[in-house]
Structures are given as C-alpha cells and as structure tokens.
Amino acid sequence: MTDTAANQPHKLFLLDAFALIYRAHFAFSKNPRVNSKGLNTGAILGFTNTLVEVLQKEKPTHIGVAFDAQKKTFRHEQFADYKAQRQAMPEDIGLAIPYIKKIIKAFNIPILVVDGFEADDVIGTLARRAEAQGFGEVFMMTPDKDYCQLVTDCVKIYRPAFMGNAAEVLDVAHVLQRFEIERPEQVIDILGLQGDASDNIPGIPGIGEKTAKTLIQKYGSVENLIANVDELKGKQQENVRNFAEQGLMSKELATIHLDVPIEFEADKLVLDKPNEDELRQLFDDLEFRQLAARVLGGGSAAGVSSTAAPTPRGARRPKVTEGQGSLFGSSSDAAVASGAEEGETGSFGAPAGPRLTLADVPHQYHLIDSPELRKSLLEFLLQQTEVSFDTETTGLDTMTARLVGLSFCWLPGEAYYVPVPHDDHAAAQALIDEFRPFFDAKGTLKIGQNIKYDLTILRHYQVEVEGPLFDTMLAHYLLEPDMRHNMDVLAETYLHYTPVSIISLIGPKGKNQKTMADLPPAEVSDYACEDADVTLQLKHVFEPLLKEVGLLDLLNEVENPLVPVLSAIEYEGVKIDSGAMGEYSAELQGYIQEIEQQIFTAAGQEFNIGSPKQLGEILFDKLGLGGGKIKKTKTGQYATGEEVLSVLAADNPVAGLILEHRQLTKLRSTYVEALPQLVCELDGRVHTSFNQAVTATGRLSSTNPNLQNIPIRTEKGREIRKAFVPRDENHVLLAADYSQVELRIMADFSGDKTMIEAFRQGLDIHTSTASKVFHVPLAEVDGEMRRKAKTVNFGIIYGISAFGLAQRIGISRKEATEIIDTYFQEFSSVKQFMDDSINKARELEYATTLLGRRRYLRDINSRNATLRGYTERNAINAPIQGTAADIIKKAMINIHDWLLQEKLGTKMILQVHDELVFDAVREEIEYITPKIKELMATALLLPHGVPLEVEVGTGRNWLQAH
DNA sequence: TGGCTCACG
DNA sequence: ACGTACGTGAGCCAG
Numbered sequence: 001m002t003d004t005a006a007n008q009p010h011k012l013f014l015l016d017a018f019a020l021i022y023r024a025h026f027a028f029s030k031n032p033r034v035n036s037k038g039l040n041t042g043a044i045l046g047f048t049n050t051l052v053e054v055l056q057k058e059k060p061t062h063i064g065v066a067f068d069a070q071k072k073t074f075r076h077e078q079f080a081d082y083k084a085q086r087q088a089m090p091e092d093i094g095l096a097i098p099y100i101k102k103i104i105k106a107f108n109i110p111i112l113v114v115d116g117f118e119a120d121d122v123i124g125t126l127a128r129r130a131e132a133q134g135f136g137e138v139f140m141m142t143p144d145k146d147y148c149q150l151v152t153d154c155v156k157i158y159r160p161a162f163m164g165n166a167a168e169v170l171d172v173a174h175v176l177q178r179f180e181i182e183r184p185e186q187v188i189d190i191l192g193l194q195g196d197a198s199d200n201i202p203g204i205p206g207i208g209e210k211t212a213k214t215l216i217q218k219y220g221s222v223e224n225l226i227a228n229v230d231e232l233k234g235k236q237q238e239n240v241r242n243f244a245e246q247g248l249m250s251k252e253l254a255t256i257h258l259d260v261p262i263e264f265e266a267d268k269l270v271l272d273k274p275n276e277d278e279l280r281q282l283f284d285d286l287e288f289r290q291l292a293a294r295v296l297g298g299g300s301a302a303g304v305s306s307t308a309a310p311t312p313r314g315a316r317r318p319k320v321t322e323g324q325g326s327l328f329g330s331s332s333d334a335a336v337a338s339g340a341e342e343g344e345t346g347s348f349g350a351p352a353g354p355r356l357t358l359a360d361v362p363h364q365y366h367l368i369d370s371p372e373l374r375k376s377l378l379e380f381l382l383q384q385t386e387v388s389f390d391t392e393t394t395g396l397d398t399m400t401a402r403l404v405g406l407s408f409c410w411l412p413g414e415a416y417y418v419p420v421p422h423d424d425h426a427a428a429q430a431l432i433d434e435f436r437p438f439f440d441a442k443g444t445l446k447i448g449q450n451i452k453y454d455l456t457i458l459r460h461y462q463v464e465v466e467g468p469l470f471d472t473m474l475a476h477y478l479l480e481p482d483m484r485h486n487m488d489v490l491a492e493t494y495l496h497y498t499p500v501s502i503i504s505l506i507g508p509k510g511k512n513q514k515t516m517a518d519l520p521p522a523e524v525s526d527y528a529c530e531d532a533d534v535t536l537q538l539k540h541v542f543e544p545l546l547k548e549v550g551l552l553d554l555l556n557e558v559e560n561p562l563v564p565v566l567s568a569i570e571y572e573g574v575k576i577d578s579g580a581m582g583e584y585s586a587e588l589q590g591y592i593q594e595i596e597q598q599i600f601t602a603a604g605q606e607f608n609i610g611s612p613k614q615l616g617e618i619l620f621d622k623l624g625l626g627g628g629k630i631k632k633t634k635t636g637q638y639a640t641g642e643e644v645l646s647v648l649a650a651d652n653p654v655a656g657l658i659l660e661h662r663q664l665t666k667l668r669s670t671y672v673e674a675l676p677q678l679v680c681e682l683d684g685r686v687h688t689s690f691n692q693a694v695t696a697t698g699r700l701s702s703t704n705p706n707l708q709n710i711p712i713r714t715e716k717g718r719e720i721r722k723a724f725v726p727r728d729e730n731h732v733l734l735a736a737d738y739s740q741v742e743l744r745i746m747a748d749f750s751g752d753k754t755m756i757e758a759f760r761q762g763l764d765i766h767t768s769t770a771s772k773v774f775h776v777p778l779a780e781v782d783g784e785m786r787r788k789a790k791t792v793n794f795g796i797i798y799g800i801s802a803f804g805l806a807q808r809i810g811i812s813r814k815e816a817t818e819i820i821d822t823y824f825q826e827f828s829s830v831k832q833f834m835d836d837s838i839n840k841a842r843e844l845e846y847a848t849t850l851l852g853r854r855r856y857l858r859d860i861n862s863r864n865a866t867l868r869g870y871t872e873r874n875a876i877n878a879p880i881q882g883t884a885a886d887i888i889k890k891a892m893i894n895i896h897d898w899l900l901q902e903k904l905g906t907k908m909i910l911q912v913h914d915e916l917v918f919d920a921v922r923e924e925i926e927y928i929t930p931k932i933k934e935l936m937a938t939a940l941l942l943p944h945g946v947p948l949e950v951e952v953g954t955g956r957n958w959l960q961a962h
Numbered sequence: 963t964g965g966c967t968c969a970c971g
Numbered sequence: 972a973c974g975t976a977c978g979t980g981a982g983c984c985a986g
Contacts, residue, residue: 612966633966635965637965639966640967642967663968670968671969708971709969709971712969713970881971
C-alpha cells in the first residue's frame with residue numbers, strides 16, 4: 001500500500017524511455033558503436049549508462065520507465081498531422097528497443113505503458129498522483145522541455161548528464177526564468193503560440209520564441225490573447241485572428257494530460273535488486289564489458305565466456321563484418337574492460353576496471369636486441385611486399401622527439417620491436433642505417449597509422465622513406481571524413497580489440513609523465529608491436545571497404561602520396577624574422593595603448609576591453625548605445641561582434657575604437673607575439689603541422705601554428721607577412737596562386753556557357769558577372785557593382801540566400817532577391833547545377849568531388865528545415881571546395897616529385913588552400929616558374945575543359961611575393 | 963571547457 | 972514559416 005510514502009524521504013524517478021533513447025542514439029552518431037554481430041549498440045549503451053548513473057548517484061527509492069503506447073494516441077485523433085513530419089524511427093533504434101526493455105526488466109524496474117497515451121502523459125499523471133499522496137520528491141527524467149509545464153515544488157525535471165554537461169535538476173525557478181513566465185502551466189501557452197517543429201505542432205504563424213514570451217507576459221494565456229486580439233497590430237492581429245483555432249489546438253497538443261487511467265501504487269515502483277544473471281547474460285551478448293564490471297562487480301564479466309578457444313594461428317583475418325571477432329581471439333574473451341569502451345564523449349565516467357594484458361591473447365611479439373637478430377629481421381623485411389611499421393619516440397613534437405624504437409609487422413599477430421639507443425645519437429644513427437635498405441626499398445608497401453609522423457622522425461635521421469605508403473588514418477578519413485581517426489577507436493570499432501593504452505605505460509598527462517625512453521625496452525616492446533600489428537590488420541579491413549565504395553584510387557593516388565610531401569614541407573619550415581616581429585610588436589603596443597586611453601576616456605572608466613561581458617555592460621548599460629534593439633548571444637550576453645559594433649560605430653566613435661583595438665590586439669597576441677615563440681631554436685624556422693584528416697571537404701588544415709590564416713586583408717595585418725622570409729640571401733620566396741579556382745570549378749561543373757566563355761576570354765570574372773547582373777556594358781561596371789558581383793559570386797559557391805547576400809552587401813532583402821533572380825536568369829545552368837547537386841545528394845545522401853571524395857550529408861532529407869537547408873548548402877559547396885582540394889593536392893605531389901627528380905634546391909614550404917609557397921633558389925626561379933605554373937594548371941583537367949590559371953610572384957618576403 | 967571573436971581561403 | 976553563405980584554428984574570458 002501507499003501509506004508509507006507520507007513521512008519518509010522517498011525519491012521517485014520516472015524515465016521517459018524514448019526521449020532518452022533518441023538522445024543516446026544521437027550521442028553516438030559520430031562514432032557509432034557496433035558489436036561483433038553488427039548490432040549498433042549506441043542507444044542501448046547510452047540509455048543503460050544513464051539508468052545506471054542515476055541508480056548509483058541518485059539512489060532512488062522508487063523508479064519506473066515509461067514508454068509511448070505503440071498505437072495511435074488521442075493526439076493523433078485530435079489532429080491528423082500530429083507528428084506526421086517526424087521521420088520514421090531509425091532502424092537502429094527499432095532494433096535497440098527490445099534489448100532496452102530486457103535490460104529494464106533485468107533490473108526489475110517496472111515498464112509503464114498505457115494504451116492511447118504517450119509517456120509524458122503517463123509520467124505527468126503519476127507525478128501528480130504521487131504528489132497528492134504526499135510523496136517526497138519526484139524526478140521526471142527526460143531531456144524534453146515540454147515537461148516544464150509540470151514542475152512543482154515537489155516534482156522536478158532531472159536532465160541526465162550529456163555530452164560533457166553535468167546532470168541538471170530543473171525546478172520551478174528555472175522554468176519560470178527560462179520561459180519568462182509566472183506559472184509553470186504557461187509553458188503550454190508559449191508552446192501553443194510558437195509551436196514545435198519536431199512534433200509538428202503548428203502554433204500561430206509569425207510567432208516565434210520571442211514574440212510568444214512577450215505576448216504571454218502581457219496576456220497570460222492563449223485564450224486571453226485571442227479575446228484581446230483587437231489590441232494587436234497589423235499582420236500580427238491578422239494572424240492571431242485567422243489562426244486562433246490553430247493556436248488553441250496547438251495548446252491542446254502541447255498539454256500533457258494528467259488524467260491517464262493509471263493508479264499510482266508506490267509499492268509497485270519500489271526499487272528492487274537487479275537480476276544479476278540476466279544482466280550478465282545481456283551485457284555479455286551486447287559486449288558491454290566495462291558496464292558489466294561496473295554494475296556486476298569487477299572481473300566477473302571477463303570470466304563468463306573464457307571457455308572460448310583462441311583463434312588458431314592459421315585462421316587469419318576473419319571478416320569483422322561477418323561478426324567473427326578479431327584475430328586476437330573471440331571478441332568476448334579478448335577485449336577486456338578498458339577505459340575506452342564507453343566511447344569518448346566523456347559523459348560516462350569510466351572507473352578503472354580490471355585490465356588483461358596482451359599476454360591473454362594469442363600473439364608472438366619479439367624483442368630484437370642484438371646485431372644478429374637485427375640482421376635476420378632485416379632479411380625477412382626485405383622479402384616482404386607489405387610491412388606495417390611504427391616508431392616509438394620521446395614525444396609528439398617531431399622537431400625535438402628522439403627515436404626510441406621501431407616496430408614491424410607483416411603477419412597479423414606477429415611483430416618485432418627494435419630498441420634504438422636514444423641517449424647516443426651516433427649509435428642511434430648507426431642502428432637506423434642498418435634498416436636503411438628496408439626504408440629505401442621501392443617495392444615494399446609501408447603501412448602506418450598517421451605515417452607522416454614516422455616519416456618526419458626518420459627524416460631527422462636522414463632517412464627518406466620510399467613509397468608506396470598506406471596510411472590507415474587516411475584510409476578511414478576517406479571512409480568517414482567527419483569522424484575521428486584515433487587508432488585505439490579504430491581498433492575497437494573495426495577489430496573489436498582494445499589496444500594497450502599508452503597511459504598505462506607512461507602515466508597520465510602531467511609533469512611526472514614518463515617517456516618511452518624511461519622504460520626498459522622489454523616493457524615498450526609489446527606496446528610497440530601491438531601498434532604495428534593493429535595497423536596491419538586495419539589496413540586489411542579498410543582496403544576492401546575502400547574498394548567497394550570506389551575510394552581506393554583517391555587514397556593511393558592522392559592522399560598516400562601526399563604524405564611524404566607534407567612531411568618534407570613540415571620538416572623544412574618557414575623562416576621568421578623575429579627581430580622584425582619584435583619591432584612590430586612594440587609599434588602595435590603603442591597604437592593599442594593610445595586607443596585604450598581613448599576608450600577609457602569615452603567610457604568614463606577603465607575596464608577590460610577584451611572581456612565581451614564587461615564591454616557589453618559598458619556599451620549598452622552605461623553608455624546606452626544601440627537604441628532599443630540590442631542583440632544578445634544565445635547565452636544571454638550582449639553580442640559585441642564585428643557586425644554589431646560596426647553598426648554602432650555610426651552613433652558613437654567608441655565602437656569604432658573598440659573594433660580597432662580588437663584588430664590590433666588580435667594581431668599582436670595571435671601572430672606577432674606567438675609566432676617568434678614557435679621558432680625552432682635549431683634552425684630559426686617555424687614548423688607547422690598540416691593535418692590531412694580533419695576537414696569535411698578534403699582540404700588540409702594547419703596547426704601549431706596555423707600558417708593558413710596569416711593576415712593579408714588589412715594594412716596593419718599585412719605587415720606581418722614581411723616577417724616571413726627566405727632562408728638566406730641566395731633564396732627568395734615564390735608564391736603561386738590559383739586564380740578563382742572554385743568559381744572555375746563551378747563554371748565547369750555547371751557547364752554554364754556564359755561563365756565558361758568569360759573564363760576562356762580571360763575576363764575579370766567579377767566585372768563580367770556585374771555586367772550581366774546589372775545589365776551594363778563591361779566598360780561601365782564601376783567599383784561598387786564589381787564589389788557586389790564579387791559577393792554574389794562567392795555566395796553562389798556557398799549556396800546563396802537572399803538574407804545572407806543582403807547582410808553582406810548592406811542592401812534590402814528585396815534587392816538581394818532581385819539580384820539573385822537576375823543572376824540565375826543570366827547564368828541559368830548555374831541554377832540548374834545547384835538544383836541537381838541537391839537532388840543528387842538527396843538520393844545518395846552524400847556529395848562527391850571530381851576524384852570521388854565523399855562528404856556524407858545524412859541530414860539532407862531531414863524534416864528540420866534549418867538543418868536541411870544547411871545540408872543543402874553543403875551539397876553545393878562540398879564538391880566545389882573538395883575538388884579544389886583534390887586539384888592542389890595533385891599539384892603538390894607532382895611538383896614535389898619534379899623538384900626531387902630534377903635535383904633542384906627549391907623547397908615547397910606552405911600550402912594555403914589555393915596557394916603554394918616555395919623557398920626558391922635564386923638561380924632556379926626562371927626555370928621553375930613556368931613549370932610550377934604548368935604543373936598546377938594541369939594537375940587535374942576539368943570535365944568541360946575550363947582552364948585553370950596560376951599567378952606567380954617572388955620577393956624578399958611573403959608580402960612581396962604576391 | 964565552451965563561448966565568443968576574428969584571422970585566413 | 973523557419974533561419975539564413977562554405978571551410979578552418981587560436982587566443983581570450985568566465986565559470
């Protein structure tokens with residue numbers, strides 16, 4: 001009976017199953033978890049983790065999990081379109097549900113379903129009835145904001161931890177603040193007015209979040225608003241009048257019903273002990289080892305299925321997709337609990353579990369530590385057609401790291417580790433030289449994970465590794481461009497194997513962290529061998545997958561051959577004139593202080609100009625700028641971005657001063673101060689890292705420092721380029737730029753006669769566009785028209801919108817629409833191309849470049865208009881931006897090969913998306929200039945034959961070279 | 963750590 | 972009606 005509820009600190013948790021499941025599924029969508037049977041377990045793991053977390057942390061006394069009824073609910077009958085827009089449940093979720101129900105049952109937690117009602121009605125009703133019975137605390141566990149209408153002093157929302165956010169309890173105060181209302185029930189009125197796109201609740205046209213809040217603050221409810229519709233003005237009045245019925249219906253739909261025919265019987269919801277055997281079986285089937293250890297106690301999970309026989313040595317490479325598990329034994333006894341299992345969102349704390357070592361799986365890893373053994377290893381290496389190798393070093397910075405060891409593997413499960421005497425450079429060099437024949441061997445495929453790192457390390461020992469190469473990181477990048485390509489995760493996902501973590505060897509990050517050099521070779525050996533082994537096995541998984549989707553050529557002809565090119569570029573580095581930087585820093589400092597004083601005087605006080613928060617308060621609260629309409633950021637702060645301040649600058653000079661201050665401090669801290677600090681002491685140059693596996697489109701990115709965003713657009717910024725100089729008097733910088741590559745690609749892909757003709761004639765493309773769009777002869781295009789046309793041209797590549805164009809050139813949306821319409825009349829094939837790109841992407845759910853590189857566009861058919869729009873613009877832009885990336889990558893490979901082949905001293909030192917920079921030997925300039933132009937222009941031929949043009953310049957610094 | 967702002971193509 | 976141009980990386984502030 002329920003009489004015990006009244007006076008004890010009872011704590012009831014009611015979970016909204018579907019809401020939590022959808023969210024969990026989404027959380028794993030970036031790196032899906034698939035077990036060896038091919039089941040996507042993300043939703044199951046996420047949901048179960050949330051459940052376990054709440055059980056362990058919150059210790060509820062009572063609990064229940066509510067599911068939506070399978071049949072139609074009363075809402076469908078009331079309103080035919082209800083949830084009609086919602087996509088069908090993803091297949092993975094449908095498959096996950098039975099498992100989740102089984103898990104809930106194994107926990108002995110009741111499942112609550114009432115025919116004709118949704119989970120929120122069930123939960124709402126139970127919460128109300130629990131409160132009426134004097135129950136202590138009720139938590140509705142859900143990420144769904146509709147529940148805000150139900151919150152009382154006793155009933156709260158519990159939003160579980162998610163994507164790094166801590167769990168959060170929402171009480172009455174939170175709700176009132178968030179919706180700016182007086183009573184929680186008014187949440188329904190807000191939702192009734194503004195609607196809810198995901199549930200297809202229409203609301204009233206023209207009313208969004210802000211208007212809804214304002215109107216409810218004034219009128220209190222939808223009904224009262226309608227009653228006083230006469231007070232409203234213009235279009236708004238019309239809308240409220242015409243859609244009054246729809247508003248009331250929307251309110252009704254948003255209302256959670258509290259009269260579901262279900263009793264609240266506290267004793268049926270008392271938290272019971274789980275059925276451990278059932279849970280163990282389920283976790284075992286699902287391969288949730290970490291979770292099993294956490295819920296059922298350490299070690300127990302690993303012991304369950306240890307009877308599985310190790311895979312015999314002869315049985316190589318069972319296919320993962322067939323659910324066989326990996327070479328390292330059946331997946332259930334090989335992969336033991338490890339910190340990595342729970343994914344990398346960080347939201348699921350992973351306490352240290354029992355960890356088996358490699359000793360528990362079949363492998364033969366050998367330490368090769370004598371001249372005789374090395375000789376013998378080399379002989380074997382030279383007989384192989386493909387070998388994976390890995391370097392162990394003292395750190396991640398290629399400039400300072402020393403080699404500690406080399407590992408090699410050519411048969412799965414069998415690897416060799418060669419320690420390198422890292423404290424004696426001559427001895428290390430001698431040992432590496434022993435293996436030179438292998439690195440020089442042109443017939444041997446060298447396989448590595450992020451092999452650029454290994455190449456650069458070896459380059460410091462004068463070893464230039466000969467291709468062909470195969471990088472598993474890049475292989476995965478082509479397969480799944482928007483995921484991470486960390487080897488441990490790849491091993492988990494594709495081999496169902498958990499590699500030894502590096503932390504277990506060198507300790508956690510901190511000042512006591514060891515390096516590989518601090519450990520005896522015997523301890524490093526297994527780790528190093530395992531890396532080479534896993535890499536080899538990943539290659540064998542990825543290669544057929546790539547072949548299947550037609551990406552193997554792109555990998556073998558572009559990405560892999562680019563690796564040594566980038567390694568060489570990074571190794572060379574760029575010389576920085578630190579003295580010039582120092583002088584410029586002082587000069588900037590002078591300007592900054594001057595402006596600072598002016599700002600303080602204008603503000604009447606000193607404050608931190610760099611703090612958007614303080615700045616906003618000064619500008620808007622103290623000085624009262626902005627005249628009424630003040631933009632805020634989504635976190636509720638005043639927006640103080642460039643856009644806002646440049647508008648304000650018309651009213652008050654302070655805004656302009658702040659913009660100038662921003663610009664100067666940015667230049668100082670990001671470039672002038674930071675760059676000299678990154679100059680390598682050994683050679684006086686900065687060595688950036690080019691990341692080949694981060695962008696969604698196929699471009700490179702540059703970090704540490706980022707040399708792809710060195711200022712050029714403003715005069716004071718441009719100065720910085722003067723400090724990028726050639727290595728010595730005998731060199732100059734040579735910069736080669738593609739002119740308008742992306743527009744040329746679009747002209748070619750669309751086959752637009754007008755635009756192609758303009759490029760063929762060598763016209764200035766923006767002037768030519770202006771002439772067409774504004775209907776004036778070429779000669780009469782003025783600067784303003786050209787500027788606008790240029791913005792339009794860029795806009796086209798990005799998937800133009802009238803709003804965006806209007807914003808950027810400061811015209812009305814109507815004018816922007818007219819310009820775009822005219823543009824599409826004049827360049828009708830371009831319009832056709834954009835439509836085709838979207839339609840093709842709708843069908844395939846990805847877009848491709850000229851070389852077949854893919855960008856997945858899984859939201860292209862989303863019902864969410866904003867998301868869909870964003871994805872549609874990607875469908876237009878990705879092939880263009882990505883093809884430009886394909887082209888310059890090809891050019892880099894060809895130029896690098898040519899420079900080597902001709903034994904020239906000129907070095908490629910930078911790539912900036914459409915530009916290559918060289919440290920050029922003076923005497924070579926005449927010879928190389930036309931060749932570089934030619935190699936860039938012909939790296940790839942566009943299908944319709946639109947020519948690519950390249951501009952080359954030279955100078956004593958990067959600025960002059962342009 | 964995430965949000966904001968701003969540097970580049 | 973909705974919200975609004977594509978792709979990056981870094982420094983600073985605030986919690």
